[in-house]
Amino acid sequence: xxxxxxxxxxxxxxxxxxxxxxxxxxxxxxxxxxxxxxxxxxxxxxxxxxxxxxxxxxxxxxxxxxxxxxxxxxxxxxxxxxxxxxxxxxxxxxxxxxxxxxxxxxxxxxxxxxxxxxxxxxxxxxxxxxxxxxxxxxxxxxxxxxxxxxxxxxxxxxxxxxxxxxxxxxxxxxxxxxxxxxxxxxxxxxx
Numbered sequence: 176x177x178x179x180x181x182x183x184x185x186x187x188x189x190x191x192x193x194x195x196x197x198x199x200x201x202x203x204x205x206x207x208x209x210x211x212x213x214x215x216x217x218x219x220x221x222x223x224x225x226x227x228x229x230x231x232x233x234x235x236x237x238x239x240x241x242x243x244x245x246x247x248x249x250x251x252x253x254x255x256x257x258x259x260x261x262x263x264x265x266x267x268x269x270x271x272x273x274x275x276x277x278x279x280x281x282x283x284x285x286x287x288x289x290x291x292x293x294x295x296x297x298x299x300x301x302x303x304x305x306x307x308x309x310x311x312x313x314x315x316x317x318x319x320x321x322x323x324x325x326x327x328x329x330x331x332x333x334x335x336x337x338x339x340x341x342x343x344x345x346x347x348x349x350x351x352x353x354x355x356x357x358x359x360x361x362x363x364x365x366x
Contacts, residue, residue, distance in 0.1 A: 180308045183299075184315020187292065188323065194360065195249050195288065198353050200320055202257035203281065204327040205346050208335075212328060218281040219320045225285020226292075227313040233293040234305060243364075245291045250360035252284040253353065260350025263343055 188196045200219070207215040232238060300308050334340040 178311070180300075180311035181315040181318075183296075184312040184317075185319045186315075187312075188316055188319035194356065195253060195291075196320070197323060198253045198356055199256055199284065199288070200323045201327050202253060202260060202350065202353050204324040205260055205331060205349060207324075207328060207331075209328060209332060215324055215328070216321070218278055219324055220317065221278055221281035222285035222288075223313055223317045223320065225282040225287075226289035226316060227285075227309060229286040229289030230293050230296055230309055230312075233290060234297055234300075234309075240290055240293070242291075242294065245287060246364040247361060248287045249291050250357040250364060252280070252287055253357035253360070256280055256284065257350040257353040257357070260346040261354060263346060 187193060188200075199222075203218060203222075204215055233240065296309075296312065331342075331345060334345055335342055
């Protein structure tokens, strides 16, 4: 079995230059603990589905994309995902359903991130087996994302259970760091 597209999906997410995935997945994962891993797994899968849908749509309908706009939207999606981490108390006060927002954000943001990668992907894909290549690529993305969220959950567990760091402090501090980094990405993409 040729694993080129699986490895491409894996390295697309795990690449040190792919900060967008790392930041998004970290922001998405931080509110979760080990006992909520199943919910997080589904959110990650929703992101993969959105990512894959945009690749499929772009391949079959060849939508003329404004790559400048897509590259601006990617850090905005990351910033939106980390906002509940920073202003958690506000969302709790209004009885806001963060999980529902995260499911919506995961699939919608997956579509945006997928459009950001679609031109590159279809420049290298083989014509004779596009669907199978896309599925293989999506599986690589999913595995890489599960690796990242597992690491985030584990580190979160260590910080809270072993080092007695308050969950809200971890979420707020890392949320602010992610917001700053995504703001820097946005600035760099605008210029």
